[in-house]
Amino acid sequence: MSDETGKKAPFSLPIGPIHPALKEPILFTFKVNGEKIEDLDFAPGKAHRGIEWMGMRRNPVQISHLTDRICGICGVSHTLAFCRAVEQIAGIEVPVRAHYIRTIIAEYERIQSHLLWAGVAAHELGFDTLFHLAWRVREESMDVIELLTGNRVNYGIVQVGGVRRDITPDQLPAVERSLSYYEGLFGRMLELFLEDRTIAMRCRDCGVLFREDALKLGTVGPTSRASGLVMDVRYDSPYAAYGDVDFEPVMPEQYRGEAVGDVYDRIVVRVLEVEQSISIIRQCLAMMPEGAVTFEPKIPKLLGLLKKAEGEALGRVEAPRGECLHYVRMNKADAPEAWKVKASTYSNQLSWLEILRGEQVADIPIIVASIDPCMSCTDRVALLRPDGATVVTGEYLHRLSVEKTRRLMP
Amino acid sequence: MIPWLEEAGMVALITVAVTVYAVILGLLMLGIDRKLSARMQSRVGPPIRQPFRDMFKLFCKENIVPEHAVAWIFNAAPLVALASAVTVLLYIPAGSIVLPIFGESGDLILVMYLLTVPALALVAGGFASGSPYATVGAQREMVTMIAYELPLAIAIIALAWRLSAAGIANPFSIAVVAGVGTRTTIWDVVGPFGVVGCLILLLVLVWVTPAELSRVPCDTPEAETELAGGVIVEYSGRNLALLTAAQGVKSVAMAGLAVALFLPWNPSWYYSLAPATAMAVDFVFYLVKITAVLFISVSVIRVSMARFRITQVVSLYWGYLGLAGLIGLALIVADVVTGAGAVV
Numbered sequence: 116m117s118d119e120t121g122k123k124a125p126f127s128l129p130i131g132p133i134h135p136a137l138k139e140p141i142l143f144t145f146k147v148n149g150e151k152i153e154d155l156d157f158a159p160g161k162a163h164r165g166i167e168w169m170g171m172r173r174n175p176v177q178i179s180h181l182t183d184r185i186c187g188i189c190g191v192s193h194t195l196a197f198c199r200a201v202e203q204i205a206g207i208e209v210p211v212r213a214h215y216i217r218t219i220i221a222e223y224e225r226i227q228s229h230l231l232w233a234g235v236a237a238h239e240l241g242f243d244t245l246f247h248l249a250w251r252v253r254e255e256s257m258d259v260i261e262l263l264t265g266n267r268v269n270y271g272i273v274q275v276g277g278v279r280r281d282i283t284p285d286q287l288p289a290v291e292r293s294l295s296y297y298e299g300l301f302g303r304m305l306e307l308f309l310e311d312r313t314i315a316m317r318c319r320d321c322g323v324l325f326r327e328d329a330l331k332l333g334t335v336g337p338t339s340r341a342s343g344l345v346m347d348v349r350y351d352s353p354y355a356a357y358g359d360v361d362f363e364p365v366m367p368e369q370y371r372g373e374a375v376g377d378v379y380d381r382i383v384v385r386v387l388e389v390e391q392s393i394s395i396i397r398q399c400l401a402m403m404p405e406g407a408v409t410f411e412p413k414i415p416k417l418l419g420l421l422k423k424a425e426g427e428a429l430g431r432v433e434a435p436r437g438e439c440l441h442y443v444r445m446n447k448a449d450a451p452e453a454w455k456v457k458a459s460t461y462s463n464q465l466s467w468l469e470i471l472r473g474e475q476v477a478d479i480p481i482i483v484a485s486i487d488p489c490m491s492c493t494d495r496v497a498l499l500r501p502d503g504a505t506v507v508t509g510e511y512l513h514r515l516s517v518e519k520t521r522r523l524m525p
Numbered sequence: 526m527i528p529w530l531e532e533a534g535m536v537a538l539i540t541v542a543v544t545v546y547a548v549i550l551g552l553l554m555l556g557i558d559r560k561l562s563a564r565m566q567s568r569v570g571p572p573i574r575q576p577f578r579d580m581f582k583l584f585c586k587e588n589i590v591p592e593h594a595v596a597w598i599f600n601a602a603p604l605v606a607l608a609s610a611v612t613v614l615l616y617i618p619a620g621s622i623v624l625p626i627f628g629e630s631g632d633l634i635l636v637m638y639l640l641t642v643p644a645l646a647l648v649a650g651g652f653a654s655g656s657p658y659a660t661v662g663a664q665r666e667m668v669t670m671i672a673y674e675l676p677l678a679i680a681i682i683a684l685a686w687r688l689s690a691a692g693i694a695n696p697f698s699i700a701v702v703a704g705v706g707t708r709t710t711i712w713d714v715v716g717p718f719g720v721v722g723c724l725i726l727l728l729v730l731v732w733v734t735p736a737e738l739s740r741v742p743c744d745t746p747e748a749e750t751e752l753a754g755g756v757i758v759e760y761s762g763r764n765l766a767l768l769t770a771a772q773g774v775k776s777v778a779m780a781g782l783a784v785a786l787f788l789p790w791n792p793s794w795y796y797s798l799a800p801a802t803a804m805a806v807d808f809v810f811y812l813v814k815i816t817a818v819l820f821i822s823v824s825v826i827r828v829s830m831a832r833f834r835i836t837q838v839v840s841l842y843w844g845y846l847g848l849a850g851l852i853g854l855a856l857i858v859a860d861v862v863t864g865a866g867a868v869v
Binding site for chain 1 (some may be wrong): 555562567628657658660661665741742744746748750751753828829830831832833836
């Protein structure tokens with residue numbers, strides 16, 4: 116125990132790397148005075164697995180199975196972002212039907228991710244009944260995902276050039292059943308999550324992220340939308356079939372009349388997005404054309420094409436947690452020359468410093484969970500010798516890039 | 526045989542018997558609570574005997590005392606908690622069984638004090654654990670204790686005062702309040718105002734129970750997701766087993782108190798039964814009553830709410846429940862002033 120950990124205020128309260136409030140390892144250190152958080156710091160990097168390193172030694176078809184495994188929840192988002200980047204580099208035209216199937220699976224993924232999050236959030240608040248109910252309801256979407264892709268978790272359906280399985284007519288009744296199940300349940304979910312008194316007591320005006328801060332910190336996804344920033348990759352730069360679908364980004368104003376940016380607003384956005392996903396899936400099912408589901412079913416031929424590809428591209432996708440970005444550079448080789456993953460939590464995590472400071476110890480779990488963090492998506496580095504670590508500031512990095520730009524363009 | 530030694534031996538024997546009975550009943554109540562709340566959450570839930578298995582398992586496990594702990598306080602706390610919870614049970618009648626060991630020397634005020642001892646022991650144990658989680662938890666436990674004392678005291682004192690106003694002698698005695706022998710309950714002496722007042726106070730007591738027992742929504746001192754167990758985070762093995770037992774016994778004691786104060790009726794008052802049968806029937810009915818009280822005040826409340834922040838606990842108990850208690854008290858005063866109700 117260090118000197119600061121004594122009984123004198125402010126004492127330091129470590130949360131993590133393993134703690135019931137955290138679903139994945141990360142270390143928070145809070146300076147606490149009584150019940151109030153005076154200052155905090157966090158150290159990610161506890162779930163680093165070197166996936167990018169593995170990827171640089173594999174071809175894009177193999178990588179698409181690695182990207183499925185970056186995150187257990189948003190497997191489709193990562194794979195889709197990666198495949199979009201590779202398709203752009205190689206000039207692959209994805210069949211329209213594949214676009215629709217990708218959209219349908221991505222939206223089912225959003226439903227199950229948001230319901231999983233809702234259950235976790237309820238548990239963080241000590242509301243275990245809601246946690247059990249939310250996770251039971253989530254099973255319906257997991258079942259449909261299993262029916263459509265063959266897997267509950269690492270779906271393995273998106274592939275460079277299209278998807279690996281078609282949606283067959285005999286699967287449609289089950290899909291329809293799940294959609295009407297969620298539609299019938301939606302009013303009840305609104306009531307349980309948004310009209311419950313204790314949830315409102317705990318979540319309103321708690322962990323507020325103001326609009327300017329959300330913008331300044333570069334937050335994405337439901338976190339930024341809850342703070343009143345109208346941004347959604349699906350809407351701003353449509354990909355897959357989103358261009359054909361009629362929808363608007365979900366904003367807390369739709370339910371509450373204003374965007375406060377508190378934990379409650381983040382719940383509002385996620386619960387309403389479940390409804391939006393149902394509507395998007397319905398539209399996709401109605402508009403989906405017949406045709407092939409992949410650009411090139413023969414993998415060796417596809418690999419031959421990819422081996423000739425040269426260039427770099429960014430693939431952006433709106434994952435359930437926010438924008439998921441993959442950068443790929445290929446240079447006429449089996450494996451990509453560079454591959455960088457920036458998951459949504461990477462953009463959102465710095466908002467923790469803003470929204471946790473000044474709050475109460477009791478609110479740590481729900482505020483930490485409110486940005487729906489995914490550490491295994493985020494961690495790209497592990498610090499083996501923390502003693503020798505130096506802190507690199509934003510100004511320093513900016514100076515370096517200015518210097519490099521000057522060197523490149525004299 | 527020396528008379529006082531014989532008496533002391535008797536007391537010791539009864540205390541041991543009551544301890545065994547209390548622990549078994551307490552664990553049973555915890556098991557029932559777990560099963561019922563699981564059913565309400567559409568889960569299967571553990572079998573009712575699960576707390577007994579847990580207890581057995583904990584006794585088999587290593588008892589770790591943290592390096593930074595003050596060992597003797599840390600180890601004494603679970604024992605004190607269990608002993609004081611059992612002591613409360615010695616004073617509370619179970620059906621028509623009133624334990625004679627302390628004679629007339631215990632009353633409601635003593636029970637109120639004894640009920641705070643397990644919480645105080647936990648606070649001491651928490652601070653002695655030398656863990657920041659336990660420290661925060663112990664601070665919260667203290668605040669919670671201060672918060673629920675006021676409504677609890679109002680409920681108990683208002684009741685006893687009403688009984689004394691009705692001309693009942695020795696109104697703070699639990700046997701008198703529970704109508705043992707006299708078959709007179711609070712409901713027999715109050716008028717219309719008093720009935721409303723008593724119902725409000727009963728509601729207050731139902732709400733004090735989760736705080737007293739550190740259950741959701743008032744489990745802030747233990748708060749699994751925030752403090753990973755808070756006051757009890759460092760406890761393991763035998764000590765944790767004793768704390769679990771104390772928790773069970775405390776549940777029975779709180780429910781027993783509510784039954785003695787507000788629901789003291791026994792079947793033997795209304796049906797003539799042989800003494801032994803009457804005692805057995807009354808006891809079974811008592812078990813049904815405490816199960817019902819715990820179901821409403823622990824299981825139902827805990828499955829239907831989220832956890833409060835500590836500030837919300839204080840404002841709920843001092844603000845809303847304190848106010849409700851005072852309204853109940855005022856109604857009972859009005860009852861006496863208007864002269865409604867019976868005088869015994």
